[in-house]
Amino acid sequence: MAPPNMYQRPIQHIDRKDLYTNLEARIQYLHTFLDFSSSDIEALQTGHKYIKALIPAIVNIVYKKLLQYDITARAFETRSTSFEGPMDAVPDENSPQILHRKMFLRAYLVRLCSDPSKMEFWEYLDKVGMMHVGRGRQHPLHVEYMHIGALLSFIQDVLTEAILSHPRLHMNRKIALVKALGKVIWIQNDLFAKWYVRDGDEFAEQIEDIIIEREGYLHGKKIIGTSDESDAESTTSGSTQAAGQVQPAVCPFTGAQIQRGMENLKVADGSAPSSANHGEASSSQ
Secondary structure: OOOOOOOOOOOOOOOHHHHHHOHHHHHHHHHHHHOOOHHHHHHHHHOHHHHHHHHHHHHHHHHHHHOOOHHHHHHHOOOEOOOOOOOOOOOOOOOHHHHHHHHHHHHHHHHHOOOOOOHHHHHHHHHHHHHOEOOOOOOOOEOOHHHHHHHHHHHHHHHHHHHHOOOOOOHHHHHHHHHHHHHHHHHHHHHHHHHHOOOOHHHHHHOOOOOOOOOOEEOOEEOOOOHHHHHHHHOOOOOEOOOOOEOOEEOOOOOOEEOOOHHHHOOOOOOOOOHHHHHHHHHHO
16 A cells, blocks of 8 residues: 655545535635635735726726627616616716716725735625625616626736736736736635525525625725725726716826727837836836
């Protein structure tokens, strides 16, 4: 009989019931499975300012994509992507409801790079998943899971290309930030899926009752609309004009307008940064 491998990790026991009834246990399991560690948290926190600079452009790109298809645009009129009846109006990028949703997406993206070491961070991501299945809101919103998965992939793709194209970040920092964001986005994907799939239904009676709260609140506390989210909103080129018009997205690294989609978010190395900015970037690498 061959001797046991002295370097082999012992098999960890995971309580299946806990995965469906205890959010903290579910998050802990995902963290260990994905090797989400303090180095990922550090990458998110040190890369926070770079992500914030990208957020206004990313938000415009995301909503441009969502409004390209009638089935995803429906959610902004009927509050359900499964509804196929006639719509009174077709929303566009200047519609009040779209401007309102952009504000929340900006806040959401800022939260993705806040502090994953706190359980509140993951509770918020779980609540985002819950609110897309018509629960926890006075005015239910229903978005089918297929569109959720596609959108998360799209956001990850845009973020990855933008980070890897940054002209001054060291490659090691780019890799660390892309990996950390990828893990967070895939955990968010799981926290969407848990509200859609039927796995674990036998434990439904043991799950705590859902409390209806205002959007942007968790446990009665306002968690979006903080100074960070306001800063991200204020960096939008031109901000929101008095006439309510949305200006073309602008790449924060090159100043180039983003007109047609995420391919224009790529940042060329050829742009020379100012000496002040270059010094800051160099000292942080």
